[in-house]
Amino acid sequence: MSSTDAPDRFDPWPPGIEPDVPIHGYPNTWTFTPAQPLLRRPVTRTEATGPLELQRKLPCGDANLAQPAPGRIAIGQLMHISGRILDEDGRPVRGAIVELWQANAAGRYFHPIDQRAAPLDPNFVGNGRVRTDEEGRYAFFTIKPGAYPVPVKDTWWRPPHLHFSVLGPSSLSRLVTQMYFSGDPLNALDRILNSIPDAAARDRLIARDLPPAEVGDQWLGYTHDIVLRGRDATPVTP
Numbered sequence: 001m002s003s004t005d006a007p008d009r010f011d012p013w014p015p016g017i018e019p020d021v022p023i024h025g026y027p028n029t030w031t032f033t034p035a036q037p038l039l040r041r042p043v044t045r046t047e048a049t050g051p052l053e054l055q056r057k058l059p060c061g062d063a064n065l066a067q068p069a070p071g072r073i074a075i076g077q078l079m080h081i082s083g084r085i086l087d088e089d090g091r092p093v094r095g096a097i098v099e100l101w102q103a104n105a106a107g108r109y110f111h112p113i114d115q116r117a118a119p120l121d122p123n124f125v126g127n128g129r130v131r132t133d134e135e136g137r138y139a140f141f142t143i144k145p146g147a148y149p150v151p152v153k154d155t156w157w158r159p160p161h162l163h164f165s166v167l168g169p170s171s172l173s174r175l176v177t178q179m180y181f182s183g184d185p186l187n188a189l190d191r192i193l194n195s196i197p198d199a200a201a202r203d204r205l206i207a208r209d210l211p212p213a214e215v216g217d218q219w220l221g222y223t224h225d226i227v228l229r230g231r232d233a234t235p236v237t238p
Contacts, residue, residue, distance in 0.1 A: 016198035023195045025152055050170045055131050058097050058167070062128035065100070065142035074124035076105030076143030078219035081179075081207065084136040085166055086227050092136025093228055097167040100140050101127040107148030107158075116148065144220065147186055159186030159193075168228045179224050180206045 022029040051057065066074045081100075085093040103109050103126065108118040110125045124143065132138050145160045162179045180187055187193060187206070196202045207222040215221030 017196065017201035019192070019195040020197060021195065023191050025154060025156060025191050026150065027152065050167070050173070054097055054167060055095070058129060060097065060129050060131040063130050063140050065102075065124065065126060065128050065140060067141070068123055068125065072123045074104070074143045075121050076124075076146075078141070079144050079222060080139065080141050080215065080219055081162065081222045081224060082137065082139035083224040083226065085132050085138060085168070086136055086225055088227060092132070092134070093166075093168050093173075094132060094134050094136060096132045096136070096138075096169075096228075097129065098132060098138040098226075099127070099129045099165040099167075100142070101163045102142065102161070103145040103148060105143055105146050107146030107160075116151075118146075118148070141219075144181070147184075156189060156191060157186050159184045159190050164226060166226055166228065173228050175226065175228055177226065178205060181222070182206050182209055 021033045066076075066078055068074075085096045085098065087093060101109075103114075104119075104121045104124045106118040106121070108114055108116055108120060110120060110127075126145075128140055128142070130138050130140065142162075145162065147157050147159055149155045149157050160181050164175075164177050164179060166173075166175045166177075168174065178192070180190075180193060193202055193205065196205075204227075207224040210221035210223060
């Protein structure tokens with residue numbers, strides 16, 4: 001790939017589809033939000049390409065979060081989530097690394113920073129990592145997470161949600177995002193979800209329920225596609 005193949009800039013997203021930050025009532029966004037406008041800089045080979053065989057550095061295969069070992073089942077509503085990683089032109093992103101992390105059924109994370117008085121589940125760690133196939137597909141078997149309160153003075157509750165990190169073909173195609181569940185009454189009150197001004201963009205963060213006739217009677221089924229940047233951010237391969 002020559003230097004002329006790589007895009008010389010990554011245009012910003014259209015207005016309204018990224019969160020308006022900092023978010024009122026969520027102090028962490030004040031800490032991590034830049035106080036000054038971002039500087040634009042040319043995209044070089046370093047940003048336009050990524051490490052080859054990333055799965056060797058980030059081992060994959062942790063797709064079953066709900067059953068860490070035979071006979072050990074996590075507490076909660078079993079669910080299966082699957083979808084595709086695509087670019088803006090609808091092309092599958094093959095070999096992308098998809099990481100998932102979430103709270104347990106009581107709304108508590110298996111992490112030392114979460115000291116809320118909610119039970120931990122010894123059979124649920126709450127994180128996994130897979131690699132997309134040739135059609136850009138990923139899948140996890142897990143449990144539906146619980147809601148939890150945000151530890152601020154004027155408390156508000158976060159609805160059940162999943163966190164995703166997707167590592168695509170370059171260092172600039174990494175996406176960290178969240179996925180929500182349709183019909184949850186806390187969605188309308190979640191300050192993070194509603195920090196996105198565009199309603200259609202918010203809807204794209206909500207998973208689609210699969211009918212029981214398609215999934216069966218053992219767990220709930222959801223599908224959720226995640227889209228990375230398109231042709232203007234995808235360098236031509238040699």
